[in-house]
Amino acid sequence: LSSRSPSNFGNSHLADGVAKIKEYLEEQKNTPLKIAITGESGTGKSTFINAFRKVNDSDEGAAPTGVVETTTEVKEYPHPNLPNVTLWDLPGVGTPNFPADEYLKKVKFERFDFFIIISACRFKENDVKLALEIKRMKKKFYFLRSKVDFDLANEERKKKIDKQKTLNAIRENCIEVLRHQGIKDPQVFLVSCVELHLFDFLLLQETLERELPAHKRNAFVSALPNISEEIIKKKKDTYQAQIKYHALLCSGVAAVPIPGVSTAIDIAWVVTVVKEYVNGFRLDEKSLKSLADSSDVPYSELLSVMTSQLGAKTITPELILNLLSQFAMGSAAVMLCSGVGGVRDARFWCLGVAPSHETERSALLGGWAPRACCCWHRWGNTF
Secondary structure, three states: OOOOOOOOOOEEEHHHHHHHHHHHHHHHHHHHHHEEEEEOOOOOOOHHHHHOOOOHHHHOOOOOOOOOOOOOEEEEOOOOOOOOOEEEEEOOOOEEOHHHHHHHHHHHHHHHOOOEEOOOOOOHHHHHHHHHHHHHHOOOEEEEEEEHHHHHHHHHOOOOOOOHHHHHHHHHOOOOOOOOHHOOOOEEEEEEOOOOOOOHHHHHHHHHHHHHHEEEEEEEHHHOOOOOOOHHHHHHHHHHHOOOHHHHHOOOOOEEEOOOOOOOHHHHHHHHHHHHHHHHHHOOHHHHHHHHHHHOOHHHHHHOOOOOOOOOOOHHHHHHHHHHHHHHHHHHHHHHHHHOOOOOHHHHHHOOOOOHHHHHHHHHHHHOOOHHHHHHHHHHHOO
């Protein structure tokens, strides 16, 4: 934890401690993360922005896609569940309104945390000039070579290929071009903007997480699309690290009693936190219906394999109290209280969104279901 974390607040008065914990959690929740996406038209910028946010191209608020230049100005696209995380679609370098020598000034580069430079073939002179200028301004940039899935499909039509050798050849070619133009030790990530789970996106995710400042990492991890078990586990770990602070806060002046439990909680606070977790795992009704539409898996089938009791539900005080009462009456609550370190912590764990193993398994719906209907039953049997 950073020096701003509650563990370093000392032995101040309880009320001051609670206020500082609340301030810390609000800072964590509202830390801005601004990601700039740039590249020529037709490289898949808009598709990448939509896929990262788990937004379909036809959804309201989606970045417009097309082979012609659709980006004529800097455009902001907020994450649907985390408005503090925004992806920015930037016009290509050297377009009439954004000449190369004025580009960074015109896009107001200082507001962005890092830049992603996308190319669908070879990185060109303007891409390199931009990267070198970003570096001079002491900002981070990352090269993404998009549409790799199309390249593989085209090669396979001609002959039988070794996919890994082909991918390595594409990567090495990009690296050689960048080196030749003055980029020292370039790293190129191969991606499919449509199928983010393929190729190098997870490597990109790990690199960004490692290189981002500590106070930005939680925002980045929370915003990641649920396309792998690793990402879902990282989200679970991020949420779990905050449980003890939420548990302290929910025993405040607005506390209400729970049948079967000797103490009370601030139910409104719990509802807020549970909604954040459900949305973060994309187990809310809107996200699940969007998943059903994009994967051609019936919504009812998604619900049938979901194990979390809070998925696809309207999170209300009544629902939370009912679940807490059920768990508090059973022996599981007693075991959790002794194992987690207190009744307050245990209440969150009992809900199954704090986040439990069951919630993690349910969240896998957001990662695996879209791959193909033929794969659905194979993974569905493991839930």
